Amino acid sequence: MFSRIDCRTKAAAWRQPRAVLWATLGVVALGFLITLEIAARRYGGVPGPMTTQVREVIFAPKPGPLYAGMALMMVALTWRERFIAAGAAIGIDVVFVLVRWAVDAETPDGHFFGNGALWVMLGYAVIAVTRRTGRERVLLLKAVGLGLLLVAGRKTGDTWLLITAKTRPEVLDPYLATADHALGNPSWLAGRILDATGPIGTHLLDLVYAQLAVAAVVVALYQLRNVAAERRFPSHHLVRTFLVIGLLGPAIYMIFPVVGPIFAYGPGTSGTGGVQWAVADLWPNTPPPITAPHPVPYDGITPRNCMPSLHTAWAVAIFIHSRKGPRVLRYAGTFWLVATLGATLGFGYHYGVDLVAGVVFALTIEAALRSQERGWDRSGIQLVAYGVTVFAALLVSYRCLPMEMATHPWVFGPLLLLAMTSVIYGYVRTARLWTPKAAPVRQQPELQPEPV
Numbered sequence: 001m002f003s004r005i006d007c008r009t010k011a012a013a014w015r016q017p018r019a020v021l022w023a024t025l026g027v028v029a030l031g032f033l034i035t036l037e038i039a040a041r042r043y044g045g046v047p048g049p050m051t052t053q054v055r056e057v058i059f060a061p062k063p064g065p066l067y068a069g070m071a072l073m074m075v076a077l078t079w080r081e082r083f084i085a086a087g088a089a090i091g092i093d094v095v096f097v098l099v100r101w102a103v104d105a106e107t108p109d110g111h112f113f114g115n116g117a118l119w120v121m122l123g124y125a126v127i128a129v130t131r132r133t134g135r136e137r138v139l140l141l142k143a144v145g146l147g148l149l150l151v152a153g154r155k156t157g158d159t160w161l162l163i164t165a166k167t168r169p170e171v172l173d174p175y176l177a178t179a180d181h182a183l184g185n186p187s188w189l190a191g192r193i194l195d196a197t198g199p200i201g202t203h204l205l206d207l208v209y210a211q212l213a214v215a216a217v218v219v220a221l222y223q224l225r226n227v228a229a230e231r232r233f234p235s236h237h238l239v240r241t242f243l244v245i246g247l248l249g250p251a252i253y254m255i256f257p258v259v260g261p262i263f264a265y266g267p268g269t270s271g272t273g274g275v276q277w278a279v280a281d282l283w284p285n286t287p288p289p290i291t292a293p294h295p296v297p298y299d300g301i302t303p304r305n306c307m308p309s310l311h312t313a314w315a316v317a318i319f320i321h322s323r324k325g326p327r328v329l330r331y332a333g334t335f336w337l338v339a340t341l342g343a344t345l346g347f348g349y350h351y352g353v354d355l356v357a358g359v360v361f362a363l364t365i366e367a368a369l370r371s372q373e374r375g376w377d378r379s380g381i382q383l384v385a386y387g388v389t390v391f392a393a394l395l396v397s398y399r400c401l402p403m404e405m406a407t408h409p410w411v412f413g414p415l416l417l418l419a420m421t422s423v424i425y426g427y428v429r430t431a432r433l434w435t436p437k438a439a440p441v442r443q444q445p446e447l448q449p450e451p452v
Contacts, residue, residue, distance in 0.1 A: 036159045043166035049155035056118055060107040065154045066117035068217045069147035073121055075224040076143035085120050092116030121147050142233055153243050160250035161303035168257035168304050173264035174293035176351045179398045181406035182413040186352035187261045187345045191284025194346035209343035212314055215336045216242050219322050236373040238321040244365050249310040257304030262348030283348050290406045309350045312358030315340035353398055356420045360391045363427045383430045390419050
């Protein structure tokens with residue numbers, strides 16, 4: 001009897017701090033969203049992520065994130081419930097499309113449907129509260145929360161990018177362009193190679209770059225494939241890493257605002273940037289000259305979203321989480337990483353030093369999340385501390401030592417790659433220590449015939 005009482009006491013003691021933690025995180029998240037809402041209205045005069053999400057209950061949304069979120073939510077449903085949810089979402093969207101067509105409502109390009117997915121997710125939240133109890137309620141609420149978090153993360157990121165453009169009138173591209181000489185100006189080289197491949201290579205890399213979230217959802221669905229059967233979520237999966245990268249990355253944008261080679265040293269693209277704001281029209285044919293860098297003014301539209309390269313960080317996360325999948329998923333994760341690196345450089349969206357920082361950033365966050373999941377130990381603390389130190393050293397060197405890096409490329413180039421490689425090696429080595437080794441199979445002794 002006393003053992004049962006002790007177990008219940010320990011369980012209650014464990015649940016109470018955990019409940020306090022989740023409540024605290026919820027309050028912090030709500031405060032963060034309210035802050036972004038106020039900042040979006042103040043600096044951009046546009047609705048923030050909370051208002052935009054509420055509007056999409058009725059107004060035409062962008063369908064991709066909503067249906068991806070619904071797909072993640074359905075991992076906790078049975079196959080029958082999944083078919084019902086998908087049918088309901090499509091049916092609701094058909095009704096919305098017909099009503100908009102009947103009243104001749106204007107919708108943005110590509111925003112034809114998606115309300116159905118949001119209605120289904122909200123409907124299952126109501127079902128969880130009113131029709132489920134105990135662990136089943138918690139499981140379904142977690143599934144709905146996961147889907148809505150994916151959608152909210154996209155909208156939060158869009159608001160962050162607007163804030164970077166409105167609050168950082170000057171950009172630090174000359175510093176990164178100068179420091180990039182240490183790596184041989186890879187964006188300029190990749191841009192010329194991509195031009196030489198013609199439209200086939202361009203369209204392929206553009207598809208990979210634009211559909212990075214789709215690749216992440218595919219890997220996440222594989223990781224969460226057993227949720228419905230086991231009635232629980234795994235302690236760590238790709239969606240956690242994806243969301244944390246997207247949450248913390250824009251904070252670095254505010255510290256190190258950069259628009260990218262095609263905007264700062266090229267013709268820009270339609271609707272954003274332009275030659276009138278560029279330092280010079282050099283990308284990708286003429287490497288920038290080595291001159292003392294200084295901040296330069298830029299427009300209030302183009303996001304300062306280069307340092308670090310979050311596309312690189314997300315692609316690294318997809319690569320890591322695809323390692324334990326089947327062979328086709330591992331090959332796809334490798335392809336997506338290589339193609340994403342080529343696209344970020346070839347399209348002129350990033351400098352080479354952005355990619356180095358993005359790799360370190362992703363591995364540090366992944367190490368921190370895995371340490372939090374399995375319990376902080378000495379190896380996890382050391383790895384995270386080392387990753388943070390290397391990432392901070394990279395930012396400081398890009399800002400304070402760009403001329404030295406450009407004039408001594410044979411020294412600083414290998415040092416940059418060595419710093420990144422050391423974090424990769426540290427992560428791989430520590431992850432192997434964390435992976436439980438399978439117990440050796442005991443061989444049964446062969447049966448000998450009994451003597452007659």
